[in-house]
Amino acid sequence: MKLEMICTGEEVLAGQIVDTNAAWFANTMMEHGIECQRRVTVGDRLKDLVSVFKERSFEADIILVNGGLGPTSDDLSSEAMALAKGESLVENTVWRERLEDWFTRNGRVMPQSNLKQALLPETAIMIDNPVGTACGFAVKLNRAWLFFTPGVPFEFKQMVKEQFIPFVKQRFEIAGDVALRKYLTLGQGESSLADTLECIALPSGMTIGYRSFMPHIEIKLFARGEVAIGQLDRIETQIRSILGDAIVADDKKSLAEEIHSLMVDSGRSLSVAESCTGGMLASQLISFSGSSSYFDQGLVTYSNESKVRVLGVKPETLDVHGAVSIATVEEMAMGARGILDSDFALATSGIAGPTGGTEDKPVGSVAIALATKEGVYSQMIKLPRRSRDLVRSLSTAVAFDMLRRELLGQAVIVDYGSIGRFEK
Structure with missing residues (x-):
């Protein structure tokens, strides 16, 4: 079975939005043992849509078409599919009734433009959309089944899981285990x-x-x-x-997800004090439900004054060693841990760039510390020639990995290959 995907929309083609649907779809299908063999992105132009539908229908067995099912004039997927099939658009009375009922239940008057969403190619099989106003549909053209879904991510993902995958499995023999x-x-x-x-x-x-x-x-x-x-x-x-x-x-999408799982299981608590990472550590953890069971606090102590007054960093430490130093970041971690007597605390302080570096501490220099009830681990890493965002995200990942390794009883400081370290 040959699976392909067609992504529609000028904003996707022009790079104005990132097509997260496509990446999610390919990954989800692979987890079900089905590999997506080609992906095409096409803009909101009727002629181009008709052309790509026809072209790929001779090559693929099933094609997931994402987007173009809305009520506006640039939503052209249904019309293009009807033209490709050489048939008329016909109002689907079931979906029209669903639309009218949806607007009535929500106390709203249905705009006339929404009726367009009930117009499907004559031979189309309507596919339910339980969370939106655009129904999907499936059409057989030449060799392929084309399965149309809305572009709104949460609608798209639900339809893939609940309708598209069963549709594929009913009609095609999936290769063995x-x-x-x-x-x-x-x-x-x-x-x-x-x-x-x-x-x-x-x-x-x-x-x-x-x-x-x-x-x-x-x-x-x-x-x-x-x-x-x-x-x-x-x-x-x-x-x-x-x-x-x-x-x-x-089998995790990020180190933050791994830390969340380990911390929940450990029953221990965590605080963070961030300077150069600017809240990334805290933000990534609290995106997971249940993080309140272990996450005590996240402090963004960006200025030297905040490091002194909030975390208790000694002014002389800053004067002698500077804000980006092992000495400072260790005191930041100990200070953050001590406020609520957390089991662990992570701290970061660095030069994310593109300015601010010196000969001794160039852009990409980042100090990271992990404080525990038994002591403090610290290191200063080198991330040269990276963007500001990448310096911050790499620093966040290294900090999380220090905590991960401590939770697993492994050596906290290790070599990662392309991430250099300053010698203490």
Whole structure:
């Protein structure tokens, strides 16, 4: 079975918005053992839409079309599909009634333009949208089924999970058993990881893939069929042996997710004091439901005065060592931990750039500390030639990994490869 995706919209094509739907879709389908083999992005032009629908319908077995089902004049997916099929648009009375009922229940008058959302190609199968005003639909054209979904992310994702995946499984025979393992890495680039793992002889039916979403590279180990699945443990052992400390989480989307899981299970508490990361540590953790069970406080102590008055950093420490130093960040971490007697505290202070660096402490110099009830771990890392955002996100990841390693009883300070360190 050959699966493809067509993404519609001028704002997507022009890069005005990031197409997160496409990345989510490909990843979700792979987890169900179905690989997306091609993706096409096309603007809101009727001729182009008709052309791409026809072209890809000769090549693919099923095509997910995302976007263009709204009530405005630039929403053209239904009209384009009808033209591609050579048939008329017909009002779907079931969906019209659903629209009228939705507006009535919400105490609103339905604009005339919304009636457009009930117009579907004559041979289309209506697909329910339980959370929006745009229904989806499926149409057979040439070799392919084209399955249309709205572009609103939460509507799209629900329809993929509840309708598209069952639709595919009902009509196509999915290749045998599949298994996917994912490893989150830190400190090595995609090409470096690929070169390092090239020595592994993969059995038939197994592939290694890479996904870059800085500050991480995700490694995907994908096995098709019982024989390949039976070899997963052996290949994973080789990967872990070769990469060592570069692997920082399994089957997690971020280190923050790993920390959240570990902290919830530990029953211990955490405070953070941030300077250069400016609230990234706190923000990433509190995005998870249940973080209140362990997260005591997040303090953004950006100025020297706030470091002194809020965290108790000694003025002489700042005078002698500066704000970006091991001495200062250790006192920040101890101060943050002591306020509420948290079990742990993380602290960051650095020069994110693009200005502010010196010969001794160039842009990309970041001090990070982890305070525990037994003592303090600290390091100063080098992140040269990185953007301001990447310096901050890498620093956040290293801080989280220090805490992760402490929670797991591992060495807290390790080498990550491309992340350098100042010697104390």
